Amino acid sequence: MTALAEAGRALAAEAARYAGMGWMRGTSGNLSVVLDRDPLRLAVTASGLDKGELTETDVVEVDAEGGAVSGGVPSAEAGLHARIAAISGAGAVVHVHALAPVLAAQRWPGGVPLRDLEMLKGFGRAAHDDLVTVPVIDNGQDMRVLGEAFQRGYRADTPALIVARHGIYVWGADLREARHRLECLEWLLRFTLGTILDGS
């Protein structure tokens, strides 16, 4: 099996899992893994498909700008995946349309504050870190513009980015680490939103 097909199989399995959680509704969301660093090459999910029904062939190899190197139409957001992988050194980038991150960005458009929660450990931070701020950038259709905005707010200790009125990106050394971070961060965001509702 080629490296691209192997990546496609892993991406399909991961996407099915996220779809089952309701975080990839319709055709939303996209996932990638780094195939090569020099030059940068990623395997990214193909565009416009039901992410709960992907097969190992629904994957496209892209370059550092998100342009297709193999056949097929890559995710419309491949350019942002590539920028995140290039800047952070991550081996995998996941993007889902879970609701809590979008609600949180609406409430805290300058960055979502998280503090003093055990679950922060699952996001690569200390439980009692004074303040963790998840960056928020404006949505748009030009991935170069989103990439620049990501890069301006990038901090190596905060492996996530919320795109306002759109969704969230989380990254890690591999798909498993990215997933663990995403699951814990989604919990943190839901908790933080819940504290406004109950006034605490």
Ligand SMILES: CSCCC(=O)C(=O)COP(=O)(O)O
């Ligand atoms: C209803 S999904 C709109 C596009 C989007 O935000 C997304 O995550 C999926 O785009 P792709 O090109 O990767 O299918």
Ligand SMILES: [Zn+2]
């Ligand atoms: Zn999206």
